[in-house]
Amino acid sequence: MSDYNFAYLDEQTKRMIRRAILKGIAVPGYQVPFASREMPMPYGWGTGGVQVSAACLMPEDVLKVIDQGADDTTNAVSIRKFFEKTAEIAVTEKTREATVIQTRHRIPEEPLTEGQILVYQVPIPEPLRFLEPRETETRKMHALEEYGLMHVKLYEDIAKHGHIATSYAYPVKVEGRYVMDPSPIPKFDNPKMEMAAIQLFGAGREQRIYAVPPYTKVVSLDFEDHPFDPSKANHPCDLCGAEHTYLDEVIIDDDGGRMFVCSDTDYCAERQALGHRGRLSPSNDLEKAAE
Amino acid sequence: MTIQPLLSVKDIRKTYGDRIGCSDVSFDLYPGEVMGIVGESGSGKSTLLNCMAGHLPPDSGQVLFDTRDRGMVDTLTMSEPERRMLSRTDWAFVHQHARDGLRMGVSAGGNVGERLMAVGARHYGNIRTQAIDWLDRVEINEDRVDDKPSAFSGGMQQRLQIARNLVTGPRLVFMDEPTGGLDVSVQARLLDLLRGLVREMGLSAIIVTHDLAVVRLLADRLMVMKSGHVVEHGLTDQVLDDPQHAYTQLLVSSVLQV
Numbered sequence: 182m183s184d185y186n187f188a189y190l191d192e193q194t195k196r197m198i199r200r201a202i203l204k205g206i207a208v209p210g211y212q213v214p215f216a217s218r219e220m221p222m223p224y225g226w227g228t229g230g231v232q233v234s235a236a237c238l239m240p241e242d243v244l245k246v247i248d249q250g251a252d253d254t255t256n257a258v259s260i261r262k263f264f265e266k267t268a269e270i271a272v273t274e275k276t277r278e279a280t281v282i283q284t285r286h287r288i289p290e291e292p293l294t295e296g297q298i299l300v301y302q303v304p305i306p307e308p309l310r311f312l313e314p315r316e317t318e319t320r321k322m323h324a325l326e327e328y329g330l331m332h333v334k335l336y337e338d339i340a341k342h343g344h345i346a347t348s349y350a351y352p353v354k355v356e357g358r359y360v361m362d363p364s365p366i367p368k369f370d371n372p373k374m375e376m377a378a379i380q381l382f383g384a385g386r387e388q389r390i391y392a393v394p395p396y397t398k399v400v401s402l403d404f405e406d407h408p409f410d411p412s413k414a415n416h417p418c419d420l421c422g423a424e425h426t427y428l429d430e431v432i433i434d435d436d437g438g439r440m441f442v443c444s445d446t447d448y449c450a451e452r453q454a455l456g457h458r459g460r461l462s463p464s465n466d467l468e469k470a471a472e
Numbered sequence: 473m474t475i476q477p478l479l480s481v482k483d484i485r486k487t488y489g490d491r492i493g494c495s496d497v498s499f500d501l502y503p504g505e506v507m508g509i510v511g512e513s514g515s516g517k518s519t520l521l522n523c524m525a526g527h528l529p530p531d532s533g534q535v536l537f538d539t540r541d542r543g544m545v546d547t548l549t550m551s552e553p554e555r556r557m558l559s560r561t562d563w564a565f566v567h568q569h570a571r572d573g574l575r576m577g578v579s580a581g582g583n584v585g586e587r588l589m590a591v592g593a594r595h596y597g598n599i600r601t602q603a604i605d606w607l608d609r610v611e612i613n614e615d616r617v618d619d620k621p622s623a624f625s626g627g628m629q630q631r632l633q634i635a636r637n638l639v640t641g642p643r644l645v646f647m648d649e650p651t652g653g654l655d656v657s658v659q660a661r662l663l664d665l666l667r668g669l670v671r672e673m674g675l676s677a678i679i680v681t682h683d684l685a686v687v688r689l690l691a692d693r694l695m696v697m698k699s700g701h702v703v704e705h706g707l708t709d710q711v712l713d714d715p716q717h718a719y720t721q722l723l724v725s726s727v728l729q730v
Contacts, residue, residue, distance in 0.1 A: 312575075325553045329590030333575070336589065337582050339596055340618050404596040 188235040189267040194218055198236035198390070202381055205392035210359030211323070212306050217388040227260060227285060228385030230302035234283045237298055237381070238264065243271045245279035250287040250427070250444030257285075274447050286349075288370040290426050290448040293378035295395060301364040303384040306391065308352045308362040328360045331402055339407055348412070354400045355393055363399075369411045369427045374399040416441040419461040421452035476538055478503045478676050479644060484523050484533035486516075492700040493519035497533075499695065499705070503643070506670060506677045508691030508708060510684060510723065516700035517680045518648060524678065525565050525646045526555050537562075537644070560590050564637035568649040570629035573636070574621045580607060580632055581617040587640045606635040610665060627658035631665065638669060645670075645677040651686055663689050684727055688712060696720045 186192065194216075201215035220228040238244065244264055248257035252274040260283060261272050273279050276289040283300040293299060309319045312330045322330065331352050338346045351368035355361050363374060364382060374380065380393040393399060403409040414428045419440040426448065428441040440461050443449035453462070477500035486493035494516035501507050509517045522528040524535050526547055536544045540562070547555055559565070567573035574583055584603040585593070593599050604614050610631040612624075621629050630650065637645065650666065651659040667690055670677055679690055687694055687708055695705040696717065704717040715721045 312578075321552075325556060327556065327590065329586060329592075332589040332594065333578055333582050333586050336585055336596065336599065337578060340579055340581055340600070405594050406597050 185267040188238045190235045195236045201390040206394050210355030210361040212389040212391045217385045224386040227302035229383030230283050233300045233381050233383035242280045245282045247284040251446045288373045290445045295377045297378040299380045301382045303364040303382045306384040306389040352402050369413045371401045418443045419459040421449045421457045422459040478538050480536040482534040484530050486530045494700045504674045506691045508687030508694045509680045511697035515697040521680045562643045564642040564645040566647040566650050568652045570633045573633045579618045583636045606639050610635040647679045
């Protein structure tokens with residue numbers, strides 16, 4: 182028997198968060214204020230996402246936690262352990278088996294299905310924040326749909342770099358109404374946001390929850406003569422050979438050697454298990470050694 | 473035939489507690505006309521300007537504007553989205569300090585383009601062409617288009633602010649001491665520029681200033697304010713050359729003749 186209430190938070194707090202989530206789903210892309218609690222981890226480590234996950238979890242849920250696409254980094258491991266201990270639920274690294282997926286910086290490569298919930302950790306929920314510092318003003322701009330300023334940022338990008346250089350946290354318009362910060366996911370993942378699963382966004386320090394319901398239209402902002410481009414490294418994965426996934430660049434020696442690997446570790450491992458091989462796959466070395 | 477006024481101000485009154493900001497101000501502004509408001513510091517001219525431009529809610533009175541679609545409408549009772557739309561299309565506001573009216577972290581081109589993007593322009597090439605065109609009209613070289621305003625001199629910042637305001641072709645411009653804080657030669661060039669733009673675009677403008685030379689050059693009509701009240705008004709040359717009210721006489725005689 183655990184000494185914690187199920188999923189750490191008390192029932193009244195979970196109820197309060199669920200109300201915010203329901204409101205967020207009813208008004209896609211709208212930032213709903215909520216009374217964020219102190220969590221046993223520092224701000225910036227996913228306190229918002231953890232609270233949203235805690236409010237969503239049921240005893241029969243299966244949880245997966247992603248940090249930059251990986252299941253085995255500090256943030257992912259500690260959040261997974263946190264819920265194993267406080268909620269005693271099953272955990273998994275398989276995207277397909279999970280019912281609740283908390284993520285930081287990535288959407289899984291494998292398409293999500295109805296019945297799954299994707300929870301994002303959000304550092305700064307306000308897409309207009311660095312352009313307009315006043316919260317009263319940004320709220321008014323959302324209310325009145327005054328989003329010209331968002332394009333000023335994209336204009337600046339093109340003026341400075343010749344193309345839209347924003348590569349993560351790329352602003353989107355949800356269901357033709359609210360402009361939303363999709364959290365710092367790479368813009369490669371933006372087109373995936375029109376999905377079958379429920380997407381919930383939690384910002385703990387900033388005390389905001391917002392949501393994208395299933396099959397909602399999510400459009401990345403752009404200019405007519407500079408259309409949105411979900412770019413990725415022009416390279417196949419060096420471990421599984423995939424050409425269509427988002428890649429991490431890894432420095433492997435002191436001589437400028439590098440490799441590109443899928444940032445989604447679960448997806449990459451699954452492809453390797455199916456026999457896909459990349460340029461630097463260990464099995465290639467074995468085969469070469471055998472030769 | 474009577475001409476419809478563009479802006480009609482009726483009995484504007486604004487008090488700060490017991491003190492009067494401005495009181496009983498009424499006037500009509502006709503299309504293409506430039507109205508100057510002069511007075512000493514604390515005479516209520518900035519309060520009046522902010523009340524008219526919708527930055528401050530007056531305690532009583534009306535500010536009727538000839539909108540494109542609905543004719544004369546009281547801007548004080550109109551809905552906020554409509555008023556904000558007006559203030560980025562048909563209205564413009566030039567602040568005394570350019571940094572109040574500019575986004576200092578955004579390039580000159582972005583500053584000019586903001587109003588275009590705010591009214592729905594989504595073609596980068598067109599926005600940029602228009603921005604460069606406007607920079608040229610306010611005598612800022614094309615190669616400065618990607619520089620931030622913080623790299624500009626005071627006079628250039630002020631000219632940039634003017635370009636940013638006029639790019640959407642407003643019909644009414646509010647100016648709050650547009651030449652304040654600039655040295656005299658820069659002032660002269662700015663005034664020359666403003667005069668050219670006002671005539672060329674057929675703008676109506678309301679200029680608040682304490683500098684009589686500015687109104688002499690720009691304004692068709694003049695209102696003199698003291699302690700929140702309008703003490704004298706009339707054609708600019710008439711008021712300046714033949715002041716009737718004691719305060720106006722003082723004001724005119726205070727200017728050093730070089």
